[in-house]
Amino acid sequence: MEKNTSVPEDLTARLLLENKAWSEGILSQSPEFFHNLAKEQHPKFLWIGCSDSRVPAETVVNAKPGEIFVHRNIANQVITTDFNCLSVLQYAVAVLKVEHIIVCGHYGCGGIQAALSCENSGLMIANKWLLHIKDIYRLHQEELESLPSDQRNDRMIEFNVIEQVNNLAHTSMIQTEWRERNGPTLHGWVYGLENGLLKEIITIDQHSPMDRIYRFIN
Ligand code: CO
Numbered sequence: 001m002e003k004n005t006s007v008p009e010d011l012t013a014r015l016l017l018e019n020k021a022w023s024e025g026i027l028s029q030s031p032e033f034f035h036n037l038a039k040e041q042h043p044k045f046l047w048i049g050c051s052d053s054r055v056p057a058e059t060v061v062n063a064k065p066g067e068i069f070v071h072r073n074i075a076n077q078v079i080t081t082d083f084n085c086l087s088v089l090q091y092a093v094a095v096l097k098v099e100h101i102i103v104c105g106h107y108g109c110g111g112i113q114a115a116l117s118c119e120n121s122g123l124m125i126a127n128k129w130l131l132h133i134k135d136i137y138r139l140h141q142e143e144l145e146s147l148p149s150d151q152r153n154d155r156m157i158e159f160n161v162i163e164q165v166n167n168l169a170h171t172s173m174i175q176t177e178w179r180e181r182n183g184p185t186l187h188g189w190v191y192g193l194e195n196g197l198l199k200e201i202i203t204i205d206q207h208s209p210m211d212r213i214y215r216f217i218n
Contacts, residue, residue, distance in 0.1 A: 043069045046092035046184070048085070048164070049104040050076045050111065055191050057104070060198065069096060074129055075111030075160060076103055078167040089168070093177045093184060101168060101184050104198070105161040106191040112157050136163045161188035162202050169204055170214040178206035 026033050047057040049072045057063070057070045071088040078085055092098045105112075114126070115133035133156075137144060140159050144152050165188040168174050177184060188202040 037066045041066050041069075041096070043067055043092075043096060044099045045069065046071070046089070046096075046098045046101045047104060048072070048076055048078060048088075048101065048168075050074065050106055050109055052106060052109065052111075054193055055104065055106045060191060060196065069098060074126065075109055075115065075133055076105050076164060077129070077132060077160075078103065078164045079129075079132055080167060080171060086171075086173075089171070090173055093173055097181070097183075099183045099185065100187060101174075102187045102189055103161055103164045103168070104189045104191055105157050105164075106193060107154050107157055108193045109153075109157055109160075112160060113153060116153065116156060133160060136160055139163075158188075158190055158201050161190055164188070165202050165204060169208070169210060172216045175216045182206075 023034070043066060045063075045068045047068050047070045049055055049057050049070070051072045051074055057068055057072070058065075061068070069088070069092045071085055073082075073085065078089075080086070089101075092101070111130060112133060114120070114123075115130040116137060119127045136159055137156060140156075144156060144159075147155055165186050168186050174184070174186070183205070185203060185205045187200065189198045190201055191198050
């Protein structure tokens with residue numbers, strides 16, 4: 001490949017070297033690992049997480065390649081006009097038939113913090129993405145503003161995860177799966193940057209109550 005000498009290559013060269021060592025390490029333990037995995041995937045989980053570099057899906061649950069289907073965006077949102085997230089969701093539930101969907105937020109989320117602040121005029125696209133979170137704040141404003149300020153962000157992060165899990169439940173894709181099979185179960189978790197631990201916030205399935213206005217007929 002032609003080299004662009006203006007781009008320092010040591011950082012990416014390190015990644016390529018690490019990749020080689022990682023691949024060799026796996027092959028030394030399990031010579032057929034990649035060969036077998038290349039044939040097909042059967043992940044049981046869809047993970048919808050934040051893009052934050054400190055919350056890598058597979059790493060924090062010690063999963064191997066092939067175990068988790070992943071979608072990540074700023075502040076782990078499920079926005080029902082976002083075709084990126086919805087196409088991942090559709091493939092995960094209709095084709096892969098995942099058994100569990102995990103929406104994973106994290107304490108100290110910069111996306112949530114930005115949404116609870118005044119908008120930065122230099123980030124017009126990100127502002128639009130985060131506008132949905134301001135709406136969640138408005139929904140829980142009374143409770144949030146009654147909390148000490150150091151607890152407000154953490155509670156907001158939990159409310160956001162709950163809202164995103166509910167957004168999943170309100171899609172026709174999930175309700176169709178619930179009618180046809182015993183799943184998937186929807187989970188909302190929050191990851192602690194300070195301790196590396198996941199906390200369960202909400203779990204819902206086809207038996208959970210849902211407001212009539214969100215139900216699809218048939
Ligand atoms: Co985040």
